Amino acid sequence: MSICVVQQQMQSAITAGGAPPALTGNARGLEVYRIAWRARLIEALRANYPVVHRVLGDEAFEALADAYMRAHPSQNRSIRWFGDRLPSYVAAHPEMLPHPAVADLVRFEWAICLAFDAADFAPLGFEALASTPPDAWPDMTFRLQPGYALIPMAWAVAPIWHAAVNTDDPNAQLPVPEAHAHSVLIWRQQLSPVWRTVEPFEADLLHAVEDGEDFAQLCERGVEALGDEAAAAVLGHLQQWVVDELLAT
Structure with a gap:
């Protein structure tokens, strides 16, 4: 042999x-x-999902980890990426979770990991927009940075994550999750992942940018949603995305 x-x-x-x-x-x-x-492997999963571990506790988290390991053994050469299929696993096996909000928390926390490790990029600046001729604006398209993620949520889990990462007390009381249908935008500024809740119109624009729609098409979407205020609203979001370094050159 x-x-x-x-x-x-x-x-x-x-x-x-x-x-x-x-x-x-x-x-x-x-x-x-x-x-x-x-x-x-449990240690690697805990490192990728520290708040999920905090919410579940050692026993429940290890039970989830064991079930996940049986379903999806580690295949990547880097153990850093162990847990990449946990969001889809818990979505398919809600019985593994004590509360449905944990599934949203899993997806949220994995997106934070991906934003942190995303490839470097050159952010789009106002200078590039200012130098664009007026007749070229309708055909302009925009590229979202590599750390971008827009996640639909059924529960308000961001406050739980924020409270957990901002305390060293493992016994501190965390907020109770509330049912709340919304979208969370996650991206990276400099070297740090950041996030915020976005309203439905902005979420729709971001999905359109993902799909490669140009500026004229974004404005058309705005007209359908906001009427005469469309152009100002689209430009306002575009300016905010540049400030946030959400767009790449």
Whole structure:
């Protein structure tokens, strides 16, 4: 048996509970590696979802982690990305959560992770907009930065996240989640992820930007929603996106 095959069998035995290589005679030693592997994955999941861990507590979080590991074993070379499918997993398995708001919190916290690790970019500045000829504005399109995410929420979980990350007291009382259908915008400014709630019209404009609609089409959307105030509203949001460094060159 080649060394490569032995290594593959050993990896499967440790990470997926497969049969150990025939050359392995120390079952107790193999179990130590399995325990260490599980602990490392739970630690990685906890690092990616610290507020979810805080809300669930150790026991419930480890139960969720074990179920997730069985459904989606780590496949990425970097353990940093372990947990990328947790949002879809909890959406498909609501019975794993004590409250439906936790599913929104999972999606929110993963988007924060992605914003933090997003690729660097050059933000679009007012100078570039000012230098654009007036006749070129209708055909202008805009590019959202790599850290951008717009997440529809059914619950107000941002206050829970904010309260949890701003206290060192593990016993501090967190806000009770309230049912609230809204959208949360998450992006990165400089090196820090930031977020805010957006109104339906702005969310609609952002989705249109994602789809590649030009400035004239954005204004047409504004006319449908706001009538004569459309142009001013679209320009106002565009200016805010530039200030927020939400747009990339």
